[in-house]
Amino acid sequence: MSRLGSHCGGLTGMTEMDPEVAKRLHAEGAVLIVLDVPEGTELGIDYFSWNVGPRFKGVKMIPRGLHFVYYSAVGKAGQTAPRTGMFFFSKRQDIFVMKWDAVSEDVVEIATDEEEKEKYREGLQEMDRFLGPYPYENFKKWVSLTNHITKDVLERVQPKCKKISSVTELPIDPQYPGVSDSASENAVLSVGLNPDAVFQFTKFPKHRYPEGASPMEISKHSMDSSYALSCMLDGMKDRKEILGELQFAFVCFLVGQGLLHFQVLEIPKDFFVDIVSTNNFLTTTLQVFFSNLKSSATVDKKLVEKARRFQRHLTKRFNWDFETEPDEFAPVVVET
Numbered sequence: 530m531s532r533l534g535s536h537c538g539g540l541t542g543m544t545e546m547d548p549e550v551a552k553r554l555h556a557e558g559a560v561l562i563v564l565d566v567p568e569g570t571e572l573g574i575d576y577f578s579w580n581v582g583p584r585f586k587g588v589k590m591i592p593r594g595l596h597f598v599y600y601s602a603v604g605k606a607g608q609t610a611p612r613t614g615m616f617f618f619s620k621r622q623d624i625f626v627m628k629w630d631a632v633s634e635d636v637v638e639i640a641t642d643e644e645e646k647e648k649y650r651e652g653l654q655e656m657d658r659f660l661g662p663y664p665y666e667n668f669k670k671w672v673s674l675t676n677h678i679t680k681d682v683l684e685r686v687q688p689k690c691k692k693i694s695s696v697t698e699l700p701i702d703p704q705y706p707g708v709s710d711s712a713s714e715n716a717v718l719s720v721g722l723n724p725d726a727v728f729q730f731t732k733f734p735k736h737r738y739p740e741g742a743s744p745m746e747i748s749k750h751s752m753d754s755s756y757a758l759s760c761m762l763d764g765m766k767d768r769k770e771i772l773g774e775l776q777f778a779f780v781c782f783l784v785g786q787g788l789l790h791f792q793v794l795e796i797p798k799d800f801f802v803d804i805v806s807t808n809n810f811l812t813t814t815l816q817v818f819f820s821n822l823k824s825s826a827t828v829d830k831k832l833v834e835k836a837r838r839f840q841r842h843l844t845k846r847f848n849w850d851f852e853t854e855p856d857e858f859a860p861v862v863v864e865t
Contacts, residue, residue, distance in 0.1 A: 566600075695785060
């Protein structure tokens, strides 16, 4: 991780950009202005993140297209808060203005009309030394991960609050506004997820087989999900939107750090002790996930390391065994 804004708003540890590309992006690229960000805060855009320096005011030379800006507050002892971020589409010479809110330790977007944006453009020359250049060397990789996420897909799938958080956001119950004691906190936690923070992915059909299907047809559609996929595609404007949803989910997982870690911290240690839930779907699914990461040579090393730490945490907290092969994948003896 580099340090952004420590020396005249520049970056350290980045490769040199081609002069022609730099010249074009400087003239045509978008600018993300983020004011009042505390020094040391982790901030990133797309596939690169930094800890900001004392003079940081934003990022310049942003190429046209979809981007994801994210941030995490960092405490005095170096502990990092859960990551939060938001998507946005930029166009030529676009201006985005945001501000750090010290109370909520969150970034809020400042609404700006075209006239106000023009004023910011006029002051960019003076602000330029406080802006770090977009990490263009990672742009091709970012495009390959997001090229099917259109504006329509983004508007339909992202949470209503437009914030992507690595922790589960809960609604505030007006009956317990202070949440000052454990009883009130439990009451709020029991309400469930904040509906404004939930992803709006296309739902699987209630039945994965046609109405009136015979037992044989039900068995067939249970093994082959083509019918369910077809039902999902029928509700989309373009069949490629399913690819956009998949890319959106993966980017939120990879860059937004939606890795279940903070959600699992909310589960009581004895939650899975009951014999009914001991062999639960979560342990089996995670075991397959960890196994796939270990066996793949192309997965990002940072993701593999995060998964490894997450696995150790789960083993320590719940005594889950991820080394023994699940029964459904163990060798089966077939009598002939």
